[in-house]
Amino acid sequence: MEGFLDTVDVYRTAIWQTLFMALVSLVASGLLGLALGIALYATRPGNLLSNRLVFGVLGVLVNIVRPIPFVIFLAAIGPLQVAAIGTTIGTNAVTFAISLAAAFAVSRIVEQSLVNVDPGVVEAARAAGASRLRILFGVVLPEGLGPLVLGYTFIFVGIVDMTAQAGLVGGGGLGQYAITYGSQRYDWGVVYVSVATIIVIVQVGQFVGNRIARGVLRR
């Protein structure tokens, strides 16, 4: 445990870096993915803003980006990172990459949650004379909120997973800490402290998500 005690400051910074990357990415990818997911739902043939072309293009885009392993994605969006935040290394650059990668995953989760909304309530809203956008934001989204929150919770775990790869480009975080100060020095204490910390973060995230979902679903 000496290794750990010597590196407590690094550990503390790593926790903050991981939390920063995870939470900022969750919010950013959450919003971006929400927009994309709503577009996918709404333009689906037969739905409120049915548009075969937009639906097709978005679907292909999501299907292309989503299966790319994050490490490769991180390398591939270098030019975009430079254009957006001026650098390809560091915590901010990684956060940007995670936000983008996770947005595509979020979009599918949003789409699924919304597709599962009972078409009957959409019909009831149409029968009441509501406009398409009003139905989308006033009925479909609130009706799909429970599954949506659970979906975001699920994504949070994936995002924490991505943050562990930040060390590759000097992003810091618990992943980098575990490798640099742990496994590369054969200091298993450091590795297991990192593992335990990640588990705690994920558990807290899951707990909060479940709580919110239960509140929304009233169960």
Next chain:
Amino acid sequence: MAEPIVRLTGVSKRYERKGGTAVTAVDDVSLDVHEGEVLAVIGYSGAGKSTVVRLMNALEAPTSGTVTVAGQDLTRLPEKDLRRARQKIGMIFQQFNLFRSRTVAGNVAYPLKVAGVPRAQRDARVAELLDFVGLLERAHAHPEQLSGGQKQRVGIARALATNPPLLLADEATSALDPETTTEVLSLLRRVNRELGVTIVVITHEMDAVRQIADRVAVMENGRVVEVGDVYDVFSAPRTAPARRFVRSVLHDRPEPDVLERLRHRHPGRLLTVLITDEPDLQKRVDEAFVGAGVRTELVHGGVSELRERRLGSLTYEATGPRGAVDAALAALRAAGVAVEEEV
């Protein structure tokens, strides 16, 4: 006669399916709904009933023909005006389709919000409606806390929020048990009588027709095959599809398995007499049988009320000397009694 509140003229609805085949859900239907009436659209499932009501509030656009509601040709209206027109047409559903993310009051308030009614007026109207359907004390409950009957009452309150002169009910009681069905039907009847709302109900249930309908339209294979006063259609259906449907919901003739048992127990010929509210009907039946020297035994059937008029059927076992039963049959028909032999 006043202008009908809904007029369908030569309306067809075809759906293109993958592979180029088309399904005709509604086939050249012309139908009037008169102001203040309760019209029941009846028929087996798949007959096109649901599509017909969805044409009435333009949830579906017809492939051809015109749909006029309150003097407005819906088929010519742009989307924006169509939405305004829908605000004046209430609709309730088999599965209630309540918003689970909103309270009972929130559900009822929704159409008012859509119509842009200010908050204070909205709250007053919601309270008034919930009082009308008897759910004022459940205003803050969520739909999943309600029973099926209560949910449909919320559905009715929501549908009536904007004071529409027309209410469309799509199998509104089909998901309810018999007791709750009666409760919801009597509420719909109050909506019709007390508020003067014209109602179009789609149903395959005799109870719904019996309890609230003034007129019926019988549908089969996308066509309206018969329209008329409920009593007339049920006591004397003119078309084969209407006869088939009436028979299946009235159970006025012995079913095949019943018939077989009757045959086994009663060796005589089995004659079913239609009982309408014509005066002296029983007397004429008795005279025909007695006159021909036929003995009868009542083996099946029943008589009840439809639209406060007598309606039913009775199956007799008729026995007598050679030729006597045929003579009785002829005498019954001569006396204007509708009779059929079970074969």
